[in-house]
Amino acid sequence: MTRSIETLTGSQLGDIDPDQALRDREEYKYLLDKLQEKMLQIQLAYYTQGRRAVIVLEGTDCAGKGGIIRRLTQPLDVRGVQVCPIGAPSAEEHRQHYLQRLWRRLPSSGSIAIFDRSWYGRVLVERIEGYCSQSAWQRAYAEINDFERMLHDDGVPVVKLLPVITKVEQMRRFEERLRNPRKQWKITSEDIRNWHRWDDYQLAFQEMLDKTSTECAPWHLIPGNRKWFARIEALKVVTEMLAQGVDISVPLMDQKLMKQAIEMLHRELKGS
């Protein structure tokens, strides 16, 4: 039975200013360094303490999800982080419950999973394209809230980011992708179909915010028109949320153990 989960109010797409910007490249570099250092420290803590975390990125095409993910993962060790791009389901996945392929990708002990799109596909692309029935996507809001609360109750923070760009900015980025041979591959015919769907997506995003921004797993809107600002903002939110209730002070090795290990190492070297 689905229990009712209290959703937060006040996350309105229209309330944020997507044009917020940093002062300059200097400020960007400075903040990026500082936040990436903190991100590494957090990963250390999660890894050594066997914790798990889930980060979810949703957003329109060209919203800058990829760039944010790159800055999040750059400082980390591949052993402690996994990026899960969630595209169209495979033929086999298509025959399963929509949460099934996502359960399979949840992180193991010591690992942080970053979902590039996620279970929210149910109430976004699947809703808009009619890939599932209306009753199915309407039911999904509560199912997703339950799912995320289960994770939360198991000690797994679920950090949800929604970079928000304007339609004009999206079109600007599409044009850039079209004109830049290095970026053309990122455009699919589905993207082009989506251009006509802007309003449908805005509606679906707003309903998603209204129904799934919960105490356990609130949505974080990221002003997205300026890429530097968006990346810094995303890193701020993620580092702040993941550090909550976790001792992220660097886990110093026992000093005696360390000395012993170094002595052993030196003996090993002399012997060879």
Added chain:
Amino acid sequence: MTRSIETLTGSQLGDIDPDQALRDREEYKYLLDKLQEKMLQIQLAYYTQGRRAVIVLEGTDCAGKGGIIRRLTQPLDVRGVQVCPIGAPSAEEHRQHYLQRLWRRLPSSGSIAIFDRSWYGRVLVERIEGYCSQSAWQRAYAEINDFERMLHDDGVPVVKLLPVITKVEQMRRFEERLRNPRKQWKITSEDIRNWHRWDDYQLAFQEMLDKTSTECAPWHLIPGNRKWFARIEALKVVTEMLAQGVDISVPLMDQKLMKQAIEMLHRELKGS
């Protein structure tokens, strides 16, 4: 039935000079930029042409595999590359054929899979620690050759890299990890146990080279004592091998289609 696969001769651990170095940081930066640009171009080609590739990294602890993987993947899009760290098998994987968990991780169309350790665990750690019977790891050389030839025959290049460091350099890096709080987490008790296994590993690496450096999938020894040199060398090998027989010239979009798309985009903007 295992067919005999001709192995190459001449890959001797002792033949390379692990101390080879670049001139300076300038040279490193210059070459890194150039090679990463090429790597992105290759990924573009693999993605758009639906090709698959496998890159394998083996090596002693501290050999620099992680650093190499980071430089290989930095320029790429997460949708077209997957890093597969292969550690100790899970309880379930332990009950399966050793190749089973690796088959599951082979890349799909358009994707490049990078294995941070691999099926070679069978003839390295499993051999040395006695995790499998002697007949099992001895049988594995031919099984692995067959496996890699199957991939090769299916159009999947298998690029195998072995960064080689000296024992003195390994001990130096261990000490650095021990003393640096940011790196201590990378040391496990298994690593410390391995310090006594240096000679066993050298023997196992050499036998691996002798028996699995095939025409289809030769091993590439990477001088590893100097990290910059090793990374550049690895990128050179990977870009060269992946580009063989593949048209990596940037796939320009059909110009007429592009114009149409941009016009549609502008109409879309005006209408909104």
